[in-house]
Amino acid sequence: MKKVIVIGGGPAGMMAAGTAAIKHEVLLIEKNEKLGKKLFITGKGRCNFTNACEIENLFDNIITNKNFMYSSFYSFSNDQTIRFFNSFGLKEKIERGNRVFPISDKSSDVIKALEKYLNDNYVQIRLNSEVKEIIVDNGKVKGVLLQGGQEYSCDCLILATGGLSYSQTGSTGDGYKWARRLGHNVVKLKSALVPLVAEEEFIKELQGLSLKNVLVSLYKGEKLIKDYMGEMIFTHFGLSGPAILSLSSLMREDEDYSIKINLKPALDEATLDNRIIRDFEKYTNKNLKNSLDDLLPKKLIPVIIRLSGIDENKKTNQVTKEERIKIRNVLQGLAINITSKRPLNEGIITSGGINVKEIDPTTMQSKIVSGLYFAGEIIDVDALTGGFNLQVAFSTGYLAGENC
Ligand SMILES: Cc1cc2nc3c(=O)[nH]c(=O)nc-3n(C[C@H](O)[C@H](O)[C@H](O)COP(=O)(O)OP(=O)(O)OC[C@H]3O[C@@H](n4cnc5c(N)ncnc54)[C@H](O)[C@@H]3O)c2cc1C
Structure with missing residues (x-):
């Protein structure tokens, strides 16, 4: 059993943490006072959590780096996303353009389902905890340092800190900064869906x-x-x-x-x-x-x-x-x-991010730092509206959690 740390309690981080915890000991670190702060405001509070199109059509709705998404979409598809939420008691409804919402129209039900996934798999959750730095030794991830000075060691680290838009929800681009320092290239960050x-x-x-x-x-x-x-x-x-x-x-x-x-x-x-x-x-x-x-x-x-x-x-x-x-x-x-x-902060998502050439698309592992994985909006993949961006977060989160 490995020690896994996931940074970021958004949709990608929660999916990654719950999935990794099926096999490993997992600590999820989130700087906000609660999980899924951005997820809560998605779809005007109703959360369009995926799209019920044919799986091949998911790719047509990815604007940047659709080929990179092949393994993740086929490992955890839109259909599986719906069944995943069904298994936690969330029923879905499908609206115009195959947009999928919780039948309750409440994004909080999506968050509750993900929290149940974390609890069922005994994920340790640390809220109000901001990661300051990643500790790497000899090209291998060793742990994280919190703002308060505490250190946590790990064998694998999943970075799911999101993009740079709507920074008031916690997505302040910290992950890009660390990744750059570790030798990753960050493709120019721009506002998208803006x-x-x-x-x-x-x-x-x-x-x-x-x-x-x-x-x-x-x-x-x-x-x-x-x-x-x-x-x-x-x-x-x-x-x-x-x-x-x-x-x-x-x-x-x-x-x-x-x-x-x-x-x-x-x-x-x-x-x-x-x-x-x-x-x-x-x-x-x-x-x-x-x-x-x-x-x-x-x-x-x-x-x-x-x-x-x-x-x-x-x-x-x-x-x-x-x-x-x-x-x-x-x-x-x-x-x-x-x-x-309008400026980056007003975009629904951030385009640009960790260069996909430096991430193994079949595992989400960094090709530069051993034991480092990426999930969600931090990666240079962005999609159109319709539930596709959350599907990217769930699919990449699942794949990172499954492979760490
Ligand atoms: C208004 C709005 C509406 C949207 N509606 C939809 C929709 O209906 N459907 C859809 O598919 N997409 C929608 N999106 C896009 C979707 O919300 C994002 O693509 C998705 O949240 C990305 O998930 P993520 O887990 O990668 O990042 P985030 O959700 O941004 O989560 C990242 C988390 O990391 C934490 N974090 C960051 N730095 C640190 C640190 N140093 N230490 C600890 N924690 C840290 C943050 O606090 C945050 O909780 C919407 C976005 C917005 C802004």
Whole structure:
């Protein structure tokens, strides 16, 4: 029986600790006063803990280093994740896009299940304990030093300290620092799944407006990069919401991007034109600004009219065909220039991390330091929204725990 230490009580660390404890003596060290602080806020408190797609489709949703995930996904798949939580009494429900949530809608139930896994396997847990340094001798892990000065020795150490986003939950990037000192390369850390800052002044007028079932497209110059059908929200600085977050992960630094929003994606041009004509007939003696209530949320009406370049006080029966087409074009292609992404701390995840070339993908062991393993967001793997990032944490956590 080996002595194993896991640093970080997030989803990756808890899965790693519970799994390692089936064979070994395990100590889980967490600097917060409780486990799973970030996990608690996932999925707006509902925790989208995996995705019920076919296992092959998991790879399509990994943005960086999908091939590295082959062994971990096949060792602990999305299906196994669901069965794992079922075995602790958590029932799941599947929503749009195969997103899997606890039926209770409570992320705390996911944390409770993981805590039960730890307790059932006699994992020792030290809360309120911040690791200061890793002790390595002759290229082999020997233990850890806590901020308080205590030392703990071990044969294997699993680093599951997470990324750099939402640092108030405890993910302050400590693991990157230690890994660098031990000779690992850390691929540049950037925010991913992050809100976008927009150039246009009208954005401020739309603050708080949330849109469902819109088609949101990302363009680099004239080139369409990708589009997503779904939800988005206007904020005081720009754009956020699931469709925007997913598109943000496809944006490289220092390139010019724009977003186009099709507010009526279900209607083709002719059908939308007829729809506008019908509304104009219904409100025939009204001003243009008072005739679009059936078609658009109130906040959008003045913006759309302004962008179409028409006088908002014009009577609908005086609006020309040409002007109507301008309105239709704006409705199906509301263009917004993106100036930047919001900072790292505001990303749902951190992209970049421990270079995967330095980790054995079949065990999660470091190729540089013997006895050192990695799990979760600390690794240079990032995925789209939909439960894929937590699946990465569970799969890599399982594999590290199983192999240490
Ligand atoms: C708002 C939000 C919503 C999200 N929603 C979803 C979702 O619905 N579905 C999904 O798949 N993903 C979601 N994610 C992403 C997901 O939460 C992360 O990918 C996941 O938590 C990463 O797990 P981890 O265990 O690697 O790291 P973390 O969860 O960050 O855990 C790392 C732990 O290590 C501890 N630690 C760090 N340094 C030290 C130290 N020196 N000593 C001791 N302990 C230390 C930290 O306190 C922390 O508890 C969301 C993220 C955010 C921010």
